Amino acid sequence: MKFAIQVNEGPYQHQSADTAYQFTKAVLEKGHEVFRVFFYHDGVNNGTRLGIPPQDDRNITKQWTALAEEYDLDLVVCVAAAQRRGLLDENEARRAGKDADNIADKFRISGLGQLIEAGIQADRLVVFGD
Amino acid sequence: MLHIVNKSPFERNSLETCLSLAMDNSTILLIEDAVYAAMQGGKFSDKMASAAEQCSVYVLAPDLQARGMPDEKIISGIKTVDYSGFVDLVADNKNVQSWL
Amino acid sequence: MTDEAMMDDEMDGEEGVIKKFLYVNRKAPYGTIYALESLEVVLIATAFDQDVSLVFIDDGVYQLIKGQNTEGIGVKNFSPTYRALEMYDVEKLYVSKDSMAERGLTEDDLIVPVEVLDNDQMKTLMEEQDVILSF
Structure with missing residues (x-):
């Protein structure tokens, strides 16, 4: 079955960012397909590479990147929400x-x-x- | 239909609204801070016990464990699931509403 | 998976199928950004020709209140946009009867025409949706 995931909250602030990751991982491990993970609202902040969580804590962004590498996930950050919050790629910058x-x-x-x-x-x- | 609730009923009204708008025989999953609603002896326990008779009510075990909520104090009729079971609940229901 | 769910899935897979999208708004405007960014999704979604409905439940009904004036808080008043939805063929706006009553509101307090649904009608509406986006 094909799943899509929407993530509305930023990392560390709200558990939903972790729940979304754990759920997506479980979906993939069960052999389902993930069509896309879409990051909206403060959820766009999951996509910054500049976060430095403490060493004994999880790195939510890296977890997503690793999952995307393993399963060829499509991680999409909403442009309108990202621009507001200062999340940019090279082109946007x-x-x-x-x-x-x-x-x-x-x-x-x-x-x-x-x-x-x-x-x-x-x-x-x-x-x-x- | 699967209803997902992630708010403590002591803080927000998401669960109450969900219960008022969930059809009989639908499925309700309590995650994150909503897992407190699955516990016996609280102000919402009677309501949840009767909800568990009308609907299938599940609670996400990793969230219970994280919060130190023991299995033996879960309201009778409410079942635990892990993340794999969470995925199955989504797959088995035609649509999903997250009561954010 | 149940047979019913499987059949629905096969139908959803067909080309050009129009899905029922429901936007559930349960949060007040301005206190958080959810109401505004929900509206932005609805506007973009109009380009996709899907079957769109919006429901306003709990504090979400406050999004539709007449007479919002945001000059004093330095934030854009986006409430006129709800009136523009009609131009984009977004015409199915529903509010919860209970949520209105709890807050002492009537349809006259709202900026757009809506259909007021009791809980049974709301249940039926939600049940028949394919995709539910909640904000």
């Missing part, structure tokens, strides 16, 4: 005249249409948030 980008490996920035498409294409869409 250049276009907006910013001096840096901060998106993590395997994440990509795209439009809200990707969420709707995920809702259309996937058999189930599960929202995690506050």
Whole structure:
């Protein structure tokens, strides 16, 4: 079965960021397909590569990147939500005249249409948030 | 239909709204802070016990364990699932509503 | 998986199928960004020609209140956008009768025409959806 996941909260602030990861991992381990993980609201902050969590804590962004590498996941960060919150890839940074980008490996920035498409294409869409 | 609730009923009304809008025979899964609603002896326990008669009510075991909530104090009729069971609940229901 | 669920899945897989999308709004405006960013999703979604409904439950009904004036808080007033939804063929706006009553509100307090649903009607509406996006 094809799943889509929406993540609405940022890392560390709210457990839903972890729950979304644990759920997605379980979906993949059971042999289902994940059409897309879509990060919205403060959820876009899961995609920054500049976070430095304490060494004895999990690194949520790296967990996602590793999962994406293993299963070829599509991790999409909403562009409108990301621009508001200062999450940029190289293109966005250049276009907006910013001096840096901060998106993590395997994440990509795209439009809200990707969420709707995920809702259309996937058999189930599960929202995690506050 | 699967209803997912992640708020403590002592803090927010998500669970109460969910119970008022869940059809009989639907499935309810308590995760994150909503797991407190699965415990005996609280102000919402009677309500949850009767909800468990109308609907299938599940609680996410890793969230219970994280919060030190013992299995033996779970309201009778409420079943525990792990993440794998969570995935099955989503797959087995035609649609999902997260009561954020 | 049940047979019923399997059949629904096969139907969903067909090309050009129109799914029922429900946007569930349960949060007040301005206190958090959810109401605004939910509306942004709805506007983008209009390009996809899906069967869209919006419901307003609990504090979500406050999103539709007339007379919002945000000058004093330095935040954009996005409530006029609800009136524009009609132009994008988003016409199915539902509010919870209980949520309105609990807050002492009537339809006259709202900025757009809505259909007021009791709990049984709301249950039926939710049950028949394919995709439920909650904010």
